[in-house]
Amino acid sequence: MRRGSVLTLVAIGVVAGGLATAVAVLLPWLPTPASREAGRIDFVIWFVIGICIFVFAVVIAALLYSIVRFRAAPDDESDGPPIHGHTKLEIVWTIIPTLLVTAIGIVSAVVLAQNDAQGSNVLHVDVTAQQFAWSFSYPDSGNLTSATLRLPKDRSVLLTLHTKDVIHSFWVPEFGQKQDTVPGLTTTLHITPDRLGTFPVVCTELCGLGHALMRSTAVVMEPAAFQKWIAGQTKATSSPNPATAGNAVFTNNGCANCHTLTAAGATGKVGPDLDKLVQEAKQAGKPLAAFVKQSITDPSAYVAPGYPDHIMPSTFGSSLSPQQLDALVSYLVSSSKKG
Numbered sequence: 001m002r003r004g005s006v007l008t009l010v011a012i013g014v015v016a017g018g019l020a021t022a023v024a025v026l027l028p029w030l031p032t033p034a035s036r037e038a039g040r041i042d043f044v045i046w047f048v049i050g051i052c053i054f055v056f057a058v059v060i061a062a063l064l065y066s067i068v069r070f071r072a073a074p075d076d077e078s079d080g081p082p083i084h085g086h087t088k089l090e091i092v093w094t095i096i097p098t099l100l101v102t103a104i105g106i107v108s109a110v111v112l113a114q115n116d117a118q119g120s121n122v123l124h125v126d127v128t129a130q131q132f133a134w135s136f137s138y139p140d141s142g143n144l145t146s147a148t149l150r151l152p153k154d155r156s157v158l159l160t161l162h163t164k165d166v167i168h169s170f171w172v173p174e175f176g177q178k179q180d181t182v183p184g185l186t187t188t189l190h191i192t193p194d195r196l197g198t199f200p201v202v203c204t205e206l207c208g209l210g211h212a213l214m215r216s217t218a219v220v221m222e223p224a225a226f227q228k229w230i231a232g233q234t235k236a237t238s239s240p241n242p243a244t245a246g247n248a249v250f251t252n253n254g255c256a257n258c259h260t261l262t263a264a265g266a267t268g269k270v271g272p273d274l275d276k277l278v279q280e281a282k283q284a285g286k287p288l289a290a291f292v293k294q295s296i297t298d299p300s301a302y303v304a305p306g307y308p309d310h311i312m313p314s315t316f317g318s319s320l321s322p323q324q325l326d327a328l329v330s331y332l333v334s335s336s337k338k339g
């Protein structure tokens, strides 16, 4: 190739590469990371995409150049010149990909090692998945349970994941990692949240009828606010005041995600309206308190007309302590009578 042709080729490659890089970098393809791990994973993604853009631009530039420069005339039916390999070219196109793939391997290995390295003072959180709800408990704080995943900023968090039924998958897009929950297995996920905010917790494994509803939220808080929340929750769930204790059980077990209850400020629309429990109990032909208790521990026993069966977890009878269950029942009974 003549010198001028090579310069044209390089110019086309640079322009095409610049355009492709602008599209890749200027559009918001990925959520803004909210954990150190997600930041590192994003770095790997862009590192690999940058290499892909470079290779793609070079190939397309050579292709476009050849189409224009070496196009045969319409009446030219002669054979091309006999060419037999080009050793230098073959060495170059073997060495460059080898270097690129090795670089990707090294960068990925470093990031994986960094992401798995737990800091000191790890916060342990047990994550329980079931059709179709998440619950989170804090073994370092007397197994306090919560329906939202609250985490302190800039502290190593080790999630230990279990499922009560089928395979689910834990995912907070802003944390950048997914982890399956598998029957009979314990899986773990290490996260170091580094941005305050509220982020969605998504089930990302098709797990049944209510899969799309299996959502919660993760809240990253200042460490002091997190400690205050832990202390407040511990106090509320063991409160001698049944309304306070019942409200805490209601909130911590995620009831508000699906049900409306004015007393708790809950506006969920997936399950029956709990402000109308008095009417529902009448329709089911049961005394109010017994009806409420049965609906919590055995939700399929009476399914309110217009609502699907098997959406509400059937495990509250065993996951709640008898005291928590009683507090929740009396809280719901008294709230719905007011409502």
Ligand code: CUA
Residues within 6 Å of the ligand: 129, 130, 131, 132, 167, 168, 169, 203, 204, 205, 206, 207, 208, 210, 211, 212, 214
């Ligand atoms: Cu759980 Cu999808």
